[in-house]
Amino acid sequence: MSARRAWLVAARELRADLRQPDGVVAAATFMAALILLQSIVVGPQVARESGVAPALYWIALLFAALVTALRSFDRELEDDALDAVLALPGGRDALYAGKVLALAGTLALVGLVGGLLAIAFLDLAIALPGHLGLATALGIVALPGIVVLDVALTLRLRARAALVPVLALPVLVPQLVAATSASAAALAGDASASLAWSALLLAIALVYAVLGLTIVPTAIE
Amino acid sequence: MITTAPPRALTVRIRPVLGLASVAAATIATAMALLWAPPDAVQGEVQRIMYVHVPAAWTAYLAFVVVFLGSVGWLWSRRLAFDAVAVASAEVGVLFTGLALVAGSIWAKPTWGVWWTWEPRLITTAIMFVMYVGYLLLRGLSPGIEQRATRSAVIGIVAVLNVPVVHLSVTWMNALHQLPTVLRPGGSPALDERMLATLLVGVLAFTLIYLWMVAKRATLELARSARVMEGLR
Numbered sequence: 001m002s003a004r005r006a007w008l009v010a011a012r013e014l015r016a017d018l019r020q021p022d023g024v025v026a027a028a029t030f031m032a033a034l035i036l037l038q039s040i041v042v043g044p045q046v047a048r049e050s051g052v053a054p055a056l057y058w059i060a061l062l063f064a065a066l067v068t069a070l071r072s073f074d075r076e077l078e079d080d081a082l083d084a085v086l087a088l089p090g091g092r093d094a095l096y097a098g099k100v101l102a103l104a105g106t107l108a109l110v111g112l113v114g115g116l117l118a119i120a121f122l123d124l125a126i127a128l129p130g131h132l133g134l135a136t137a138l139g140i141v142a143l144p145g146i147v148v149l150d151v152a153l154t155l156r157l158r159a160r161a162a163l164v165p166v167l168a169l170p171v172l173v174p175q176l177v178a179a180t181s182a183s184a185a186a187l188a189g190d191a192s193a194s195l196a197w198s199a200l201l202l203a204i205a206l207v208y209a210v211l212g213l214t215i216v217p218t219a220i221e
Numbered sequence: 222m223i224t225t226a227p228p229r230a231l232t233v234r235i236r237p238v239l240g241l242a243s244v245a246a247a248t249i250a251t252a253m254a255l256l257w258a259p260p261d262a263v264q265g266e267v268q269r270i271m272y273v274h275v276p277a278a279w280t281a282y283l284a285f286v287v288v289f290l291g292s293v294g295w296l297w298s299r300r301l302a303f304d305a306v307a308v309a310s311a312e313v314g315v316l317f318t319g320l321a322l323v324a325g326s327i328w329a330k331p332t333w334g335v336w337w338t339w340e341p342r343l344i345t346t347a348i349m350f351v352m353y354v355g356y357l358l359l360r361g362l363s364p365g366i367e368q369r370a371t372r373s374a375v376i377g378i379v380a381v382l383n384v385p386v387v388h389l390s391v392t393w394m395n396a397l398h399q400l401p402t403v404l405r406p407g408g409s410p411a412l413d414e415r416m417l418a419t420l421l422v423g424v425l426a427f428t429l430i431y432l433w434m435v436a437k438r439a440t441l442e443l444a445r446s447a448r449v450m451e452g453l454r
Contacts, residue, residue: 149379153372157362167359170352171379173345174386211379218296219375 002094009085009098013072014105023071024106027064031114034060039122048122054183057118058139058176064110065143066164069103069151077156092217096148100212103144111140127189135186135194138201139179145208146171152220175204236440239433246426250276250419258419267331272419274324276427277317278346282384284314284431285353292377295370301446302439304370307377309438311356313431318350345387352380366446 017024038056039047046052076082085091115136118124126132150168154160182197254272261268291307294300325343326336337343356376363369412420 146379149375153359153375154362157359159362163355163358163362166351166355167376170348170355170383173348207382208379215296215375215378219371 003097005088005091005094006097006101009094010101010105013098013102016075017102017106023068023075024109026071027068027106027110028113030067031060031064031110032117034063035114035118035121044122048124050184050187053118053122053124054180054187057114057183058179060114061107061111061140062143062169062172062176064114065103065107065147066151066168068106068110069099069144069147070161070164072099072103073151073155082155086220092220093213095220096152096212096216099148099152100144100209103148104141107140107143108137111136124187126187128186128191128194131191131194131198132183132186135179135182135198135201138198138205139175139182142175142179142201142205142208143172145205145212146175149208149212149216152216155220175201178204236433236436239429239436243426243429243433246422246429250423250426253419253422258415259413264332267328270324270328271416272423274321274328275420276423277324278321279424280427280431281314281317281321281349282387283428284310284317284435285349285381285384287435288314288353288356288377289381292374295374296378299367301366301370301443304374305439305442305446306435307374308357308360308442309435311353311373311377312438313434315350315353315357317427317431318346318353322346322350342387345383349380349383349387352376352383356380366449 035056038060042052042056047056073082076085082095085095088094119126147168150164150171153167154163157163178197178200182194182201185191185194185197250272254269258269258272260266287310288307291303291305291310294303295307322343325346329338330336356373359376360369360373363372
C-alpha cells in the first residue's frame with residue numbers, strides 16, 4: 001500500500017469535511033446531545049462519577065464515529081466518486097487507510113468538543129490531565145479501524161444503517177472497556193492503571209490496523 | 222474463477238457414519254451423565270447440567286475457529302467449499318452458543334440465585350452470540366455469491382478474536398463464574414475422574430453432532446450456490 005495514496009484520500013476527505021462540514025457538525029451535535037441526555041437520564045450526581053462519566057463519553061463518541069463514517073461513505077456514493085477511487089492502482093488499500101486516518105482526525109475534533117462539554121456540563125475534576133489526554137488519543141486511534149471496516153463491508157446493502165451497529169458494537173467492546181477504564185483511572189488519579197489500559201488500547205489499535213489493511217481491501221466493492 | 226465443487230470429505234459417504242456415531246456417543250454420554258457420574262458434593266444433582274453446558278460452549282468455540290479457517294480459506298483460494306463450511310459452522314456455532322447460554326442460565330438459578338447477572342463470562346459469551354448473529358445477518362442481506370462470501374469472511378476473521386476473550390475473561394476480571402476447571406493454566410483438571418470422563422464423552426458427542434450438522438449444511442449450501450450459478454449462465 002502506498003502511504004502517499006492513503007494520505008491523499010485522507011486529505012481529500014478532510015478537505016470535503018471543511019468545505020461541507022455537515023457530517024462533523026452532525027457528529028459533534030449528536031455527541032453533545034447524547035452527553036446532555038445521558039446526564040439528565042442518570043442524574044448529575046451519578047453522571048459525574050469517575051466510573052460513569054467516561055463510559056457516557058466513550059459510548060457517545062462511538063456513536064458519533066458510526067454517524068461520521070456512514071456519512072463519509074454516503075457522500076462517496078451520492079457523488080459516484082467511489083468507483084473512481086477504487087479504479088486507481090492500490091485504490092482499495094488507500095481508500096481503507098485514508099478513511100481510517102480521516103475518521104481519526106474527525107473524531108479527534110469531535111472528541112475534543114465532546115470532552116470540553118462533558119467537563120463543563122458535569123463539572124468534572126481531573127486528577128491526571130496528561131494521562132486522560134493520552135487515554136483519549138489512544139481511544140480515538142483504536143476506534144476507526146473497525147468502524148470503517150464495518151461501514152465498507154455493508155456498502156450498497158439495504159438495512160445498512162441498522163446492520164453497521166450490529167456488526168461494530170460487539171467487536172468494539174474491548175476498545176470501549178479499555179478506553180473507559182483508562183479515562184476513569186486518569187480521572188480518579190490512578191496513574192499505573194490508566195497507563196496499563198492505554199497500553200492495551202495501543203495494542204488493540206495495532207492489531208486491528210494490521211488486520212484491517214490485510215483483509216478489508218479485498219472486501220470493498 | 223469460483224468453484225462450487227464439493228470437497229471429497231463431503232462427497233464420500235461420511236454423513237451417515239457421522240450421524241450414527243453422533244447418536245451412539247450422545248446415548249452413552251447421556252447415560253454416563255445421568256447414571257454413572259457422581260453428584261457434586263456441594264451442588265448435588267443440579268451440577269449435571271455441566272455435561273450439556275460445557276460441551277456446548279466448547280463446541281461453539283470450535284465452530285467459530287472453523288468459521289475463521291473457512292473464511293481464510295475462501296479469501297485465499299476462492300473455493301466455495303470453504304465458504305460453505307464457514308456459514309454452516311457459524312449457524313451451528315450460534316445454536317450451540319445459545320444452548321450454552323440457556324443451560325448456563327438454568328444452572329445459575331439454583332446455584333447463584335439468579336437467571337442472569339453482570340458477569341464477564343456471561344457478557345462476553347452473549348457478545349460472541351450477537352457477533353455471529355451479525356455475521357449471519359450480513360450474509361442474508363448481501364446479494365451475489367462471491368460478494369456475500371467475501372464480506373462475511375472478513376467478519377468471520379475479525380470475530381474470532383473474541384473466542385479467547387470469552388474463555389479467559391474469568392481469569393482477567395473478578396468473576397462469579399468458576400475458573401477454568403479442565404483447560405486451566407499450569408495444572409491438571411480439578412475434577413473427579415468419573416466426572417471428567419463423562420464430560421469428555423459429552424464433548425466427543427457434541428463434536429460429532431457438530432461435524433454431522435456442518436457436513437449436512439455445507440453440502441446444502443454448495444448445492445444452493447451451484448443452482449444459483451447455473452441459473453446465471
